[in-house]
Amino acid sequence: MKEILDAIQSQTVTPGGSAAVTSADFAALPLPESYRAITVHKDETEMFAGLATRDKDPRKSIHLDDVPVPELGPGEALVAVMASSVNYNSVWTSIFEPLPTFGFLERYGKLSELARRHDLPYHIIGSDLAGVVLRTGPGVHAWKPGDEVVAHCLSVELESSDGHNDTMLDPEQRIWGFETNFGGLAEIALVKSNQLMPKPDHLTWEEAAAPGLVNSTAYRQLVSRNGAGMKQGDNVLIWGASGGLGSYATQFALAGGAYPICVVSSPRKAEICRAMGAEAIIDRNAEDYRFWKDAHTQDPKEWKRFGKRIRELTDGEDVDIVFEHPGRETFGASVYVTRKGGTIATCASTSGYTHEYDNRYLWMSLKRIIGSHFANYREAWEANRLIAKGRIHPTLSKVYSLEETGQAAYDVHRNLHQGKVGVLTLAPREGMGVRDEEKRARHIDAINRFRNV
Template sequence: MKDIRDAILSGDRSEGTYAGLTIPDTYRAVTVHKDEVGMFEGMATKEKDPRKSLHLDDVPVPELAPGEALIAVMASAINYNTVWTSIFEPVSTFGFLERYGRTSEFAKRHDLPYHVVGSDLAGVVLRTGPGVTKWKPGQEVVAHCLSVELEDAEGHNDTMLDPQQRIWGFETNFGGLAELAIVKSNQLMPKPGHLTWEEAASPGLVNSTAYRQLISKNGAAMKLGDRVLIWGASGGLGSYATQMALSGGATPICVVSSPEKAQICRDMGAELIIDRSAEGYRFWNDENTAQDPREWQRLGKKIRELTGGHDVDIVFEHPGRETFGASVYVARKGGTIVTCASTSGYMHEYDNRYLWMNLKRIISSHFANYREAWEANELVNRGLIHPTLSKTYSMDEVGQAALDVHRNAHQGKVGVLTLAPEAGLGVTKAEMRASLLPQIDRFRNA
């Protein structure tokens, strides 16, 4: 592995150099173990500690299948699906791996007693499997996390509708929180040259997810002038939605949970901000068995105070159970609630009168198709959207990094160095970087 790292750090990107490197038999990877699935049984979600379930192991290098690429991973990032995997909620990911393993001879490799996690990476191509023509050893890449088989007609117009659609590193094995990773070659995209390894690794999942959810015709199809309520606007997902709203001529109304997070939104250029901690909203009563519509009304009144009397055209939803009733209520008549996750709970409840009588729409959105992921990466590559990296951990600190995300004790995205020996490496477009540095460092300086 040292030879691989040294070749990357040398700056040499010639195909011959990387094709000639020896691939080791094993590599270091962050894993969860199948025999520990029951370790948190009986505990409340918030009490489950990823530091106990995430391990740093030496694991065998799998054989490459046709259409795949082996990547030397310089950096990765923590997403909420890593948290879900680590606490075995809502279900153990080993069920995903078992089902995938039954589909083909090559898929059998994924059904193992350990799961290498992680759905982001930035690194260098080391090897490609049979049939790969676009990518060569030595190329710098990032990866999106959509894994599909492309054998079913249902997915040919929108790859997210493929019956065999999976999220790499969550519903498949050999993810990005490791020194090496295996991806399908159609997951690869060019690494933005003005970013470091850890910066480049951080946008992939959340940037693509926000793009489909907010911008794409498959999501809310945001347009110039729209007013957009963004929950968790300084977080891993919301921070990209906020940037997209601002860049696309919309007006974000940013919901955050502290003055510090409010300031980050102001630094991004947002002006309309709701600090939940200051407002003290309690959408559910103490028993968590019924919602309080008066709190929905209070949120709606606050939004209209900020917007000059207007309700929002779009609600960018991802907290789920805690906020969904309020989200349905505050959208304007004919407005859209677009949801991609349920970090506070999956069983959503809302008053259907406010949906049906006011002709509102609920749209589901999940990650992004190939084209959407590529377009989202191009926004980063062109310097129109910026990474929101706030802190970088080493591989042996991944448990703590995941705990920070689990407890919402982070800003933006949390990165992880894998093969990179230190932060700040990997920039090839220094002049472009210098012109964008205030935006790139915005979350680090928070």
């Protein structure tokens, strides 16, 4: 791994596009027999049995192991991972909820001889990366060793016609590093070549690794015609507006001429939203919204109070779109406050998957609920392009070492973080990997926005 890291650190790209280390040099680098990776173990899936979700501790289930380098197949690439990040799917994997991910790996392993590689007694997790291509398999033409890349997390087979209009509809659609093995929280990752995208050249490795999953998810859910199809002037209610998903939804709303109403849970998070440019902010804790009377009964009076507060911030208008991801805790309120003919776009359900709402407010007011899950390659590419152009910025707040990944997942699980948290994998320190210092200087305040609060 040292030889690989030395080559990457020597990769100084000149204004003319040439590099000190060539693609042939990278292709000639010997691959190690093993690498360090963050894993969960199949024989530990019952370790949290009987505990409440909140009490399940990722620091106990996450391991840093030496694992063998996987075989490279057609249409695939091995990437030296410089940095990654923690998403909620890594938290779910680490606490074995809503079910252990080894069932995903077993089903995938039955698909083909090549897919059988993924069915292992350990799961290498992580659905983001920024790094450098080391090897490409047969049939890969768009990428070559030495290319600096980020990866989106959509893994598809595309052998069914169902996926050829929207690849998210492929019957064999999976999330890499969650429903497949060999994820990004590791020194080397195995990806399909159609997961790769150019690394934004003005960002460090850890900054470039942070947006991938959440940025693409927010783009499809809010902007894409496969999601809410946001337009200029829309009022958009964004739950958790300073968090991993919400921070990108807030940026997309502002960049697209919409009016975000940002729901947060603390003055500090409200400050972050103001720093992004949002004006309408609701601190749900300070205003003491309690949408549930008890574990089984919602309180419509609180929905009405919440709707009234929204209209105070929008000159009397209801919201056109709700960017929904908390799920059970907020869904009844989301359906109620949406305007007639409006849209509730939902994913994730981090507070619970069983949603309850009063259907009268949906059917009689012709509202729509749209389920949204990650993004297809084109949507992920467009979302990454906006990062590369400096129109949307990383929301990285803190960076951990690979050895500290368990603590990073714990902090995300307990909502102790802001925006996204990064993990250094091969990168020996923060701040490396910038290729365009001039562009970086133009956007440095926005890049550091979540660091400075």
